[in-house]
Amino acid sequence: MTQPPSPRVQAMLAxxxxxxxxxxxLSALLDHFPDPQVVFDPRTSLEGVPGVSPAILDRIRLAARSTALGQELEALARGNATLLARGEAGYPEQLVSLPGMPPLLYLVGxxxxxxxxxxxxxxxRDATPYGRRMAQRLATGLARAGYTVISGLARGIDGVAHEAALEAGGRTLAVLANGLSGIYPPEHADLAxxxxxxxGLFSEHPMAQKPQAGLFPSRNRLISALSLAVVVVEAQAKSGALHTATHAAEQGRPLLAVPGPVDSPLSEGCNNLLREGAILCRGLDDILEAIGAQPLPDPVAIPQMVTTASPPVPRVVDISQPSRPTAPPPGLAGQALEVWLMLGxxxxxxxxxASRLNLLPSQMMQVLFPMELSRQVRRIPGSKLERGDPRP
Structure with missing residues (x-):
């Protein structure tokens, strides 16, 4: 069960x-009052705070006696959800400098x-076989390169992207346009x-918020804000995905588009984006080139790699699982051998x-691809790698 939010975060939620x-x-209130608890003090003047009309002021005064906060905290606990608040640990740093970002995010995961x-x-949402194939290829490549795939859990391209990232053993995030007490579309409940x-699943809305048409464009601005780059895989001329493209451009994120058949209405939006200056996306290499070499996050408490000169450490073998080879596969050398030894x-x-080997994602892929092909290593959920079993 998650810990209850701090008094400051509870005040933000109220x-x-x-x-x-x-x-x-809410952002305007926090700009004026870094400690939101003082907002509920009747002696605090809210005059001059943008967006606070007399009617809203009256509702704020009444909120101190409302049961809404208690009910929302109970919904958070039932849904095992946490709150990420601006100014608190865990809040996405890349959102802080962008205008219009929600100061409060709900997260499950x-x-x-x-x-x-x-x-x-x-x-x-009405993806063609070509669009689904490209989404799967891009998401798989990104996951294997160590990147998190973000999308909106919608039908079509979004769902394919999440599924492919999971199948590749990578991480994926979904930003919802409704509260986290329910999943939309309902057929993606298992995927969620x-x-x-x-x-994780993100939302900026209270737990019980139902999906509404007007909430999807605002959801899309969060997808782009949390991303290093945005790729529109397949879109009609008036597709909702183009809202994400607009937000990406406004937020300074590289915008890529996958070209499609010129006679396909479902590729018209992407082809228009390319004509207007979006970056051509033919595959993973184009994405990596667009975002450049990104610094790896500082790893937490990474132990030093044990050298081959160290004495062997006794270990208990779980007989319920197939044993893994303890000697390196024949012919393994260089960085591939280093990877294999790390996984001991x-x-x-x-x-x-990647941090230990000081490799970029594209370089890591070159090392890991032949190892995975020969089953010397394998990916597991959570963007992790373990030794495989190269035996036939």
Whole structure:
């Protein structure tokens, strides 16, 4: 069970639950009063705070006696959700400098430092086989390169991107346009469970908020804000995915588009973006080139690699699991051998391996691809790697 929010965060939540207090008004209140608890003091003057009308002021005064906060805290506990608040540990740093970002985010699952290296994949709900194939290829490549895949859990391209990242053993984040007490679309309920186990579900809305058409464009601004770059995989001329493209451009994020058949209506949006200056995306290499070499997050408490000169450490073998080879596979050398030796004490996150070897994601892929092909190593959920079993 998650810990209850701090008094400061509870005060932010109480303000957010006031009718008429959206992200911009809450941000304005926090700019004037870094400690939001003083806002509820009748002696505090809210005159001059943008967005606070007399009607909203009256509702804020009444909120101190409302049961809404208690009910929302109970919903958070039932849903095993946490709150990420601006000014508190855990809040995504990349959102702080962007205007219009919600000061309060709901999260089910985990948001890790490694998730700062994320790429948004978005597109049409009515995806063609070509669009689905490209989404799967891009998400798989990103996950294997150690990047988190972000999308919106929608039908079509979004769902394919999440599924492919999970299948590749990577991390994925979904940003919802509704509260986290429910999943939309309902047929993605099982997918949402798997996403939260290997990443997280985000929302800026109270737990019981139902999906509404007007909430999806604002959801899209969060997808782009949490991403290093945004890729529109397949989109019609008036697709909602183009809202994400607009937000990416406004937020200074590289915008890529996958080209499609010129006679396909579902590729018209992407082709228009390319004509207007979006970056051509033919595959993973184009994405990596667009975002450049991103610094790896500082690993936490990474132990030093045991050298081959160290005495062997006794270990207990679980007879319920197939044993793994203890001697390196024949012909393994160089960085591939270093990777294999690192995994001797158990699985490691791809970020840890890349940091120890001082490799960029594209370089890591060159080392790991032949090892995975020959089953010397294998990926497991959570963007981790473990020794495989190269035996036939």
């Amino acid at each position: 303000l957010r639950l006031v009718q008429g207090v959206g992200p911009r008004t 985990d948001y890790l430092p490694a998730d700062r290296r994320a790429v948004g994949l978005v597109g049409s 469970v798997r996403v939260q186990r290997a990443g 004490d158990g699985p490691l996150h791809l970020e840890v391996i």
